Structure formats: structure tokens, C-alpha cells
Amino acid sequence: CTFCCCSIVNRTLVVAFMVMLTFAIVIGNMVTLLVFLKTRxxxxxxxxxxxxxxxxxxxxxxxxxxxxxxxxxxxxxNTTPPPIWFQGSSSFYPDLQGPGVPWQPCNVIGPVFAGCTFVSISTIFLMTVERSVAILKPLHKETVVTRRRTLGLIVISWVSSFLLATAPLIFSNVFRLEYNECSRMCNYALASPETPPPAWNIMLLFPAFDFTLLGGTVVVNILSFSSIRRYSQKRKFLAETDIFASSQRPTFSDIKAAKTIGVLTFAFTASFTPIAVFVLGNVVGYRWCNFSFFAFWILTSNSCCNVVIYSLRDQRFRKGIQQLLLRTPQTSLEKS
Structure with missing residues (x-):
């Protein structure tokens, strides 16, 4: 039995970690939501x-x-019998082996985790594109990037992400969801041990989607930062009173936001890469217990990173938190 599986001490430590992570994710992101919703x-x-x-x-x-x-x-x-959604529980519940498999919570939890992961990367991609428009085409920012278009893209992002998350269940009948004893999460698993290994190939959709968007995000970031660099060099030769030059350049807040999104992209890439390696390993037949635990929970821990990045990188966000905690007038934040 390995680190990620059996002893009471290890389970207790893991549960303590999960509880702290839950509070960090919920409280941190609730603060983020309140700041953005309450600050005009x-x-x-x-x-x-x-x-x-x-x-x-x-x-x-x-x-x-x-x-x-x-x-x-x-x-x-209570270890015997294990919950109906636990890995290998079919030996305790004969009904799981028949065609009428009863409903169990992993049927929701698994796709929710995958869908939220896809929403995160697609949203980071959209944020990168939005900032690149502000930097590369500052005069067209207000007409190209509108609230209505942004809300439409957000809806498309959520719908497409959750459709992709359920794709293995929709397009194949060889998968089911179960609580994995190694990753400590609801994961996709083959419904039958006799299922041939190539059935795992459909799972390559997940890393393919993420790395495609991450690659696009990196390319857009490179274009944005190249433009920022050219602007910085050009600024040395342009007079501050040159109206044409001033109207063509990106604002300081746009540049700052682009750098913040670059940090978000790096953080998500670093947290997602282990899970992508794990999925690829599953496809070719490897089974990594300890690695799967760290891969899944590193990715999960990324859910509490954004508020930290905003706090470190965005002065207005810090002032928004201060306003939220001290209940200072909103006008003081807007003037700053």
C-alpha cells in the first residue's frame, strides 16, 4: 500500500489538507467575486x-x-463495504456489473471537475485575447471587446467545456466514473477489465484541448509582450506631448493586466502539466498511484491561486479588498 492509499495517519493528513484547501478556495474566490461585483x-x-x-x-x-x-x-x-462509487466496489455490489448501473455521485462530480478545469483554461485564453486587443489595437478596444460579446463568449466557454467533459460518456460506452483510491477524486475508468487499452484514446481529447488553448494563449501573450517591448523602445524617441503617439499606445493598466494574465497562464500551465502527463501515461498503459494524487491535487490547488495573483499584481484589487473589509466608500476607490 502506497502513500496515497491506506493508513489512517495518511488519510487523516490528506483530509486535513483537503479541508484547508476547501476553505482557501471558497473564501478566496468569494472575496474575488464580491470585489468584482461590488466595485463598479x-x-x-x-x-x-x-x-x-x-x-x-x-x-x-x-x-x-x-x-x-x-x-x-x-x-x-467504515471500510467494508466501500461506498458504491469507490474503485473496485463492483465486487460488493453485483448490480454494478449489469446494464442497469445505479446512479452515484461521481457521475456528477467527475464531469464537474473536468468541466471547471476546461472553463478555467478557456477563460484565461479569452482574457489573454481581450488584453491583446487592448494592447495591439487600443483605438478599437471599445468597439471590438464589448460586454455583450464577452458574456456570449463566456456562455459558449461554459457550454463547450462541459460538453467536452462528458464526451467520453457521450461518445463511448466503455467508461464509467468511480472514486479512485490513488487520486482521491472521481475519475474516468474503463467499465470492464476486458476493454482493450485503445479505448483510452478518447481521453486524449482532454490534454489536446487544454494544450491547444494554452499554446494559443502563449502565442497571444508573446505578441502582446512584443508590442509592449516595442512601445517601451519607441517611447524613448517620442515626445510626451505627441498626441498621435499618445493615442496609439496602450495604457499602463492594459500593460499591467497583460502581465498579470501572463502570470495566470504560467500558474495554470504549471499546475495542469502533471495531469496531462498522467492522462498520457494512462493511455499508454502506465498506472502511477502516488503521481496521480499529486497531479490531481496540484491542479485543484490552482483554484485558490488566482486571488493571490490578483492581490500581488493588481493595486485596484487590493484596494477593493480593503473597501470590502473596511466598508469604505466606493468613490474613494474609483478616484484612486
């Missing part, structure tokens, strides 16, 4: 995208992590 200055296309990102993270903190906590505590208190 943040009611912009970029603000709507950040709210979408916070909603995806908070769903993970409210549904996914608490379900893992509940399952772990259930296993600590």
Missing part, C-alpha cells in the same frame, strides 16, 4: 471574465473537494 470599476469585459474564472474555481471548492473529504472520512469510519 471592475464591471468591464475583463472583470466579467475574472468572475467566470472565480465561479469555476468556487464550484470546485464547494462540490469537488468536499465530496473527496466525505468519501475519505467514510472510508476511515
Amino acid at each position: 470599476q471592475f464591471r468591464t469585459p475583463q472583470g466579467y471574465l475574472k468572475v467566470s474564472l472565480a465561479l469555476a474555481d468556487i464550484i470546485v471548492g464547494i462540490l469537488v473537494v468536499p465530496f473527496s473529504i466525505y468519501t475519505e472520512i467514510t472510508l476511515m469510519v
